[in-house]
Amino acid sequence: MTAMPYSLFQLVAFLLAPPLLVGVVGRVKAWMAGRQGPPLLQPYRDLARLMGKGVVFSRTATWVFRAGPVVSLAAVLVAGLLVPLGAPAAVVSFAGDFVLAAYLLGLARFATVLAALDTGSSFEGMGAAREVTFSALAEPALFLGLLSLVRSTGGLDLTHMLGDGLAAAWRTDGPALVLVGLAFFVVALAENARIPVDDPATHLELTMIHEVMVLDHSGPDLALIQYGAAAKLWLFGALVVNLLLGARPADPLAAFLAFLLGQLGFAVAIGLVESTMARLRLVRVPQLLVGASVLSGFALVLLLR
């Protein structure tokens, strides 16, 4: 029962903290470039500003376009209920919930893609095609990694896989879990449209993947989308951080704080990666993703012996 408050805390953190993560990434990138950078709370101000604006809909768009942002945010938030986000256990957990979580994220992506295709614009169609291709290539990496975790921790629910089971798993299968962590990091970069897969700061539509899909959204819809993207980043961060933290402190408060610090570290790592690497040519991205899948596959093979 002492864990109950922490379930609440992790949900509150999940709802409130993600834009801060985006702010940290932006700040790190600015520092690396020698600039001061925007304030850490700037994303919140952006969201507030967007909420106050009006919405413009295209005449060719249908209800699919309007439903896209809502469905995608809802899917991401529900997926957040399944992942342990700092508390010892996720809010909801059952055997096989990792499949549901992965497919909820897939549903979010699907809704965004449908909304993009609904506009009838060729830019968004192009972005949708790229997004879907790269996600298809990243999915094996994600699933093979999750399967490795299943095998290593012996549990079928994310609470066990990313929580209790990890301490013992790290002791016996350390090297394999390092590979899985690396693969998950690459998947996180791909799914959240970060360099080297996509450049969030580009303004050239032909080079965009994610940004171009949401070109036609405005006002509160855009706010929902940006918030949803931040929440997705928080989720993938939780995946990586939980894995790499391994054995968590017994005290739930210390564990929660360690998790938050881990998320901060994750954001800094993303900022560093974005600042030091160049974005890959589009034809090279499949190689990167296949490489991540191969790493996960390796880890699984190592664990299956």
Place this chain on the structure above:
Amino acid sequence: MDRAVLLLVAAPLVLAALAFAMPSGRVRPRVLLAGALVHAVATGWAWASPPPPALGGWVAIDPAGQLVLVVVSTLFLVCAVYAQGYLARRQDRDNRSFVGGLLVLLAAVSAVAVAQHLGLLWVAIELTTLSTAPLIYFNHNERSLEAAWKYLVVCSVGIALALLGTFLLALASAGPGGPRSLLVADLVTAAPSLSRTWVRFAFVCLVAGYGTKMGLAPFHAWKPDAYGEAPGLLGALLAGGVTSVAFLAIVRVLQVCLAVGEVAFARRALSAIGLLSIGLAAVFLVRQRDFKRMLAYSSVEHMGILALGLGIGGAATTGAFLHLVYNGLTKGVLFLTAGNIHRAFGTKQVEHVRGAARLLPASGPVFLLAFLAITGSPPFAPFFSEFAILSGAVQAGAYGRAAAFLIGLAVIFVGMGATILGLVQGAPPEGLKLDPAMGDSRLTAGPPLALLALVLALGLWLPSPLSTLVGEAAALVRGE
């Protein structure tokens, strides 16, 4: 350390260094001749009074090694004399690396013959690849560069596989109670304690690796290019010398297999590879447009015959060892005279060469007689060795293999004969001006003629020391 063994390997190396350092291109071929003479003397000395093992058993001359040394030494001596004339005519090329490389080759080949440690054997065989690859490029044209590259890459890959096989054999000997050694003698005496699965695995890798070096199918892809583009002198040494030591390496592996009891599997594999080589050679040799490439396929065929002889076992093995000697010597004649013909006509294409007998009154007929010898016509020596293999096959009940062998020989005789008769007979093409420097001279026609005479003499009368040596060598892997 015994002196004969030392001379065999160290003397050519020292002379190679001398050749590299020598500034004069005219005197350098003499160093080659000196090396060949020293080697021949040392080989004869070792034959007369076999020296004891040296270097803790790593180096010893056993009958098989002695046989290979005799072949290599004779061939090298003849080629060294030939080289005096050849290099004198090729003053346009810097012969520093050529002479040096040939001497290093001699040292490496001798090292293989005397090596009793499989690791040392491997190092020496790798050295034969490395020392000959730059020499293939002696003619400095695009085709020979391509040939040199293919030779280098394919043989290096083969050697890497052979290294894997060597390691696997060491692993086989590392089991409980195993000798944990790569000396052939240790492996043979401690055979019951060797792990059979690993010996089998090792055999496959070693035959793949050393078979590449020997030029057995299906690892022979480099042979037509390398033999086709290399100067005739180098071709003779490769076809007679390097293939013999690669065969010796396989014999060493077979010794271990025999002791372990894996010989049935090994023999089946060798027979299959042998027949494949003969068959492939027959297919590619017929209507071959380049006569040096044709000789390369003939080499593939004869390596197949050697493998078949080993694979049948019993009396055929003695035939195989005898064939090693005769094939090496006859190939020497073929390649040297082919080189002369190439030089005189300026082309290797069969359609442009006619009337070699008239243009080159010594090399032409010798080439024709050597063709008769290599395809197994009596009274030349190879007839007797091929007959020995055939009768061994019949004795062992391998009728199918004997039949396939005969058919292959027949096809090759017809195919090669059609080409060579066309080359040698008739009148030279009109308008062909023979540069007197490119025609026959004592030094370029004499050695092949002498070698052919030797082949004929051996066919008519096999001296008993040689037959004893062949018998002892075959006894290592006869196993019945």
Place this chain on the structure above:
Amino acid sequence: MTRWNDIFFILVLVADLFVLASSRLRAGIRAVATQGCLLGILPVVLASDATEIRHVALLALGALALKGVAIPWLLARATRESPVGREAAPLLGFVPSLVLGAFGIVAAVWLATDLPLPVPGMPRLLVPTALGTIWTGLLLLVSRRKAFGQVLGFLVLENGVFVFGLLLSDFMPVMVEVGVLLDLFAAVFVMALVMFDIQRAFSSLDTDKLSSLRD
């Protein structure tokens, strides 16, 4: 149970995949150099009982010096002369060869469970790493068009065989292993020389051009 020593073997396999996936020749050289350095560290990692320190140290230093430093330097110099920068599309695309290499490595891991080693107490990833690296080397040799890519394949093949040789490091004589390393160096040296000649004669290191000799 994965021991932390296994991470070195995993890194060797990852270096294999890097070579398969790299289209730039410099990246390939760097991956092979990294693999060579790892192979220099492996004898030290494996020699846990330290019976023959001198032997182990000599082997490790030799592998490091030759495979990690000298040979990559040689290759870098050979390619500096030529304007070759990238491998033109190889016979097998980069992603298919990456996947094929990965399958081969997985198959090697599977096979290795069935092969009973007569030598006990060896890291369980050693044979799979060796077999997987050999497979990668053969794949590279067959699928690359540029002469340079074929040399990389040969180096990776030799690295794989070397890993296998580590199984025997306690009783294989030092001489032979040093001889092996030196032979490798000499082979690469000769290859570099011939490549230089190929570059000069054909103005390209594309072995498709080396195809005039055929039957």
